[in-house]
Amino acid sequence: MRTARNLAPAGLAAVLALTMTPTAAQAQAGAHAQAGAQVQAGARALPVDSQGGSPAAGLTGAGVSTSGGAVHAAPQDVAYLRAAHRGHLAEIAAGKAALxxxxxxxxxxxxxxxxxxxxxxxxxxxxxxxxLDVRIPGSPSAEQRRDLRAVLSRSGHRFDRAWLRLQARAHEHALWLGQRELRRGHSRWVKDLARDSAPVIRHHLRAIRAEM
Incomplete structure (x- = not known):
């Protein structure tokens, strides 16, 4: 396992990646296609229909339609997946920048x-x-990239304070996204993501606030 010291040199490279356009970031992500198997292995097992059917069958009638055997997520579920993914990318890059x-x-x-x-x-x-055949973005949003660049313009104690404030806002927003998914979402797969992510995000937020 890599240590924080090992990751520190990669911090600025991660920040530079934030300045790329989404198209450029997606192109770079394509260079890591071989890591897809590891991502699949790292994902938790997804539930099947309570009657023993396939995962797709279990979602039918729950706001997710099927067409020609394909599964299509409801708009709210798609919105959550994309926003939460951007949030994860932004937090990973911000963490590397701080290191x-x-x-x-x-x-x-x-x-x-x-x-x-x-x-x-x-x-x-x-x-x-x-x-669910949902295409997710290849980089944080323009706003997330801009916010991190603004924090990186500071140094020393001022950087630490600005970084903590940014992370507090980001984690508060992540909790709000999850709560909205639990209220409005349809796919139990996606809702399980939101539910299971919440304790981790709350733990981060408590640690961040304790240092502010």
Whole structure:
């Protein structure tokens, strides 16, 4: 397992990746297609229909339609998958950036946890998106990239404070996204993602607020 020290040199490279357009980021992601098998292996097993049918059959009638054997997620489920995925990408990049720039032990500890946990959460999300045939973006949003660049313009203690504030807002938004999915979502696969992600996100948020 790589340590925080091993990841630190990659921090600035991760931030530079945020400045790419989504198209460029997707092209870069294509270079890692061989990692798809690992993502699939990292995803949790998905539930089947309570009557013993296939996963697709279990979703039919629950806001997810099937056509020609393909499974199509409802709009709310698609929106959650895409927004949550962007959030994971942003948190991973932000964590690497903090490892590369912060000298505060507690901030670096939080950054390491963000990288580790959001990678795990995103691996599971990508597995669900693949099963539902949902295309997910290849980079954080323009707003997320802009916000991180603004934080990186600071140094020392000011960087740490700005970074913590940004992570607090990001995790609050992630919790809101999950709550909306639980209220409005249709796919139990996607709702399970939102439900299971919440404790991890809340744990991050408590740690972040404790340092603010």
């Amino acid at each position: 590369g720039k912060s000298r505060d032990r507690d901030v670096r500890g939080i950054a390491w946890r963000l990288i580790r946990d959001h990678r795990r959460l995103d691996a599971r999300l990508r597995g669900v998106a693949d099963r």
